[in-house]
Amino acid sequence: MKQEAENLTTDQQKVLKSISPYRIIIPAVLGVIGVMYMLWRNFDLEEFRRIQWTTHVYFWIGLGILTVLIRDLAYALRLRALTNKELSWWKCIEVVIIWEFSSAVSPSALGGSAVAFFILSQEKLSVARTVTIVTYTIVLDALFMLCTLPVLFAIFGFDILRPGAESFADLGQWGYLALGFYIFMIVYSIIFAYGIFIGPHKMKRFLGWVTNNRLLKRFHQAALKLGEDLVISSQGLREQGWKIHLQAIVGTLLAWVFRFLLISCLVIAFTPNLPLTIHFQAELYARLQTMFFVVMFSPTPGGAGIIELAFNGFLTDYVHSNTHATVISTIWRLMSYYLYLIAGAIVVPNWIREVFNVKREKPLEKKPD
Secondary structure: OHHHHHOOOHHHHHHHHHOOHHHHHHHHHHHHHHHHHHHHHHOOHHHHHOOOOOHHHHHHHHHHHHHHHHHHHHHHHHHHHHOOOOOOHHHHHHHHHHHHHHHHHOOOOOOHHHHHHHHHHOOOOOHHHHHHHHHHHHHHHHHHHHHHHHHHHHHHHHHHOOOOOOOHHHOHHHHHHHHHHHHHHHHHHHHHHHHHHOOHHHHHHHHHHHOOOOOOHHHHHHHHHHHHHHHHHHHHHHOOOHHHHHHHHHHHHHHHHHHHHHHHHHHHHHOOOOOOOHHHHHHHHHHHHHHHHHHOOOOOHHHOOHHHHHHHHHOOOOOOOHHHHHHHHHHHHHHHHHHHHHHHHHHHHHHHHHHHHHHHHHHHHHOOO
16 A cells, blocks of 8 residues: 555645544544533533533433534535546545545634535545535535525624624624634635636636746646636536536535524524524524534634534524533534534544555456456
């Protein structure tokens, strides 16, 4: 296996190293530090003892587990559609787990797209198909956030950015961070969307022109590569039927919605007096989506340490007990973060072994009897 790894390019070896199971140590430690800080600052033993572990609690935790399963199946549905069913359901789920694992163990510096491209390129998919899938999923995920947040803001107002906020003056640092990241994502998405759906060749030339100067020269090759990927993706998407686009869009919607519904289930579980009306739950969902939007740009692996601290501040008007907030955030991170650290540590070595074993056997298959 070491010999096959040495035959990879420098970038491929870097990506392979980024999904090493040993990388769970840093995010796990950061996450534990965040939890320990919350326990030290907010935990009240007497308050914890008053939590009644009733059927209500277990029922909603069970629904939370179901949302995790549906989310992964939705991602698998999207991947299976975009690969034109060239990958089996199990293989799609395996890729999703590795993808989530890579997001959990690294910040956005390397980027999930690089890991996704490497994984799919090892699954006998053509370069054009791989580029199309990775680029299209980036666009779909970005469009979900860009389209849903304004709708939620129009319905619920500034309250989704910060508890009790009524204007921009009340936003504070978290609110301004959300606004800044939203503007950044708009610019980012316009480049991708225009390059894929309208003028891929023009965007390729534009990216090359913008970076062809002394200040941005070091980004020139990467910009040209991005432009070429947009051209390939544009051509690949035009060849897809409307059913594939529909399945990809449905998979994206389900995956993101159930990502946030997991937290809703846990909040309801430990806040029995919380109204279950559609309006109230929709408002809670809006707050959770905004919170995730802010912490998704965290510099720490998977937002470890940051997201635990942000949780309590975003939900103070829904979860009034700091102890309850600590319990909810801990269980949530166990189900949405540490679960993928553990699953990835099991799946990644098996996937690497399987891929390299296939490559090792190929030359033997070509030899005459």
